[in-house]
Amino acid sequence: MIPVFDGHNDFLQRMVAAGAARDRLWLQGDGTGHLDLPRMQAGGMVGGFFAIWTPDAPGPDDALASVLKANPPFALPLPEEVASADALPHALVQAGQLMAMQRMGQLTICKTAAQIRQTIAEGRIAAILHIEGAEPIADMDALHVWHAMGLRSLGPVWSRPTAYGHGVPFAFPSSPDTGPGLTPEGKDLVRECNTLRILLDLSHLNEKGFDDIAALSDAPLVASHSCAHAVAPSSRNLTDRQLRVIAESRGLVGLNYAVGFLHPEGRREPMQGFDIMLRHLDHLLAHLGEDGVALGSDYDGAQMPEDISDASKLQNLIQAMLSHGYGRELVEKIAFRNWINVLERTWGA
Template sequence: MTDTIPVFDGHNDFLLRLYRAPQNRGRLWLEGGPGGHIDLPRMQAGGMAGGLFAIFLPSPAYPGGPDTLTRMPEPPFTIPLPPPLEAGDVAGAVMAMLGHWAWMERAAGGAFAICRTVEELRAAMDRETVAGVLHLEGAEAIGPDLDTLHVLHAAGLRSLGPVWSRPNAFGHGVPFAFPAGPDVGPGLTEAGKDLVRECNALKILVDLSHLNAAGVEDVAAISDAPLVATHSNAHALCPSPRNLTDRQLDMIAERGGLVGLNFGVFFLREDGRDDPQCGWEPVLRHLDYLIEKLGEDHVGFGSDFDGCVVPDVLGDAAGLQGLIGELRSHGFDEPLLRKLACENWLGVLKRTWGA
């Protein structure tokens, strides 16, 4: 019998599920299924030892927008971006999700731990406690004075994406489109550049996922930390603007960063469709390509669980050891599997956080 290989995952949207159904949070977190991809029982069943949990502020319905962000139209398509969020829409949602985040640890009775350092991550994993790290996807909750960034850091924030596709005070993201590239619009604003510098000072990871090409260039020019895309794939294999071009992959490799493989089928399939009946083949193709471009020390997983459609052969977090088994059959040896599943993430967080 093969030992379970622990998995650290770079991105999930579980907090959004709690935010949308707070009356059911006990069932959603502690009992698990049906629906969604992630909860405590399924993480434990799949050997998911930890991950980055995103605070994501959903946009209200808008003209021309998709019915749901987890499904996309039949390609080719171009969907208008959501307008910027109004300031009044932000603060309450962030506080609600922070409350759910703290509750998750209390409710788990020692089975889940909020972590702020790599030392805390490793200690939690050693005692077989699922380890969680707080991430902010889209910085609308933060004002140009950056005071809220310090408040969130004190609350445990250790990873931040300046934008989620829609524009905000800090920069511009990529559209919902296929086929398309990320070279659209201007990059970071002056406030966005200040945000990156302050994240560097606080040792908060700056996530390149969702940034447009100019924004990625700006982060690379300003930041003194490793370049990381928590949940993105290879544009050469799937021409979604959410995926990374070869130039961007080269930049990440040069800076000792990491790319977390996104399990979303419309970021994996070369035809851009959201049909989950695709088997393991697109997952393997992207992993092979990312390892070729970045090296085996700079690739991990960034599932996007609860934020996308995943291959039916994976299913949900409980299927992660099935993925490990498929990678083993693909020819990946045990040291490489452990790097991809967990150690590369812990390494880049150590290089970013310094502890």
């Protein structure tokens, strides 16, 4: 079994929803969602980025948005910005859930690449505390507090505006060039993340914001869960120009498994087999090289292809890559080594 280190999951939201049943959800599973400890172990998933995310306020158009996403072409407006004071309680509860998982003994929140390697060698899940959308971070002092709590990866935006920048709307077909770049506060955030060696995640960021980070950051450029725009022209996917910029920084892209971002026609329908995923991987490898491609599932945050519908099925993807002609060394790089290496280049340890 080739181990898998994953670039993005949204499991912590399920932990919050489970309430008093959270321990059982993590340690035993409940038959729902995509992720839990038994399914990670069954699929060889040894660690990954556990995302903290603040949901939108429920709105009257939520059902219509789901219908539109299922019937491309579509172009949804960006949700309203969420105030930091409203986002912070959500974020703290989710951070608390990850810390509870650590207390149960089967997971370690890792702050260095060496700690990731040691945790995996000892048979525990190596978790990275990640915030997707920087709404819970009111200012640079708050960023330092989160860093002290273990934050080592940050996406300045989800698909809505923040005080720091602008996310891409959900749209297909669409360029990621959908709005203005980083705000002055966003540029300060980039500089401070570089100082603290917090990884900056480009997934969900629009093209001008991407370019601003590329110009400012001294770290490898990373998109934790994105696909190739040339294969599927979603606003959420990366253009060939963006891929070249990432490659020049010795950065990395984690392939997103979400059906809506993989499908060349943007359709959110059952997907069997791995042909489309392999088309994306071939394209990413052609532009990023063997050291610049990894995996970023989006488990518990999106609709998955049927043959990799939860973490227990990850070895199906591994076998598909091997059968496609990728050598074992390349598959190991994509599956786990590239993530650990780019984190070492970013964190410095």
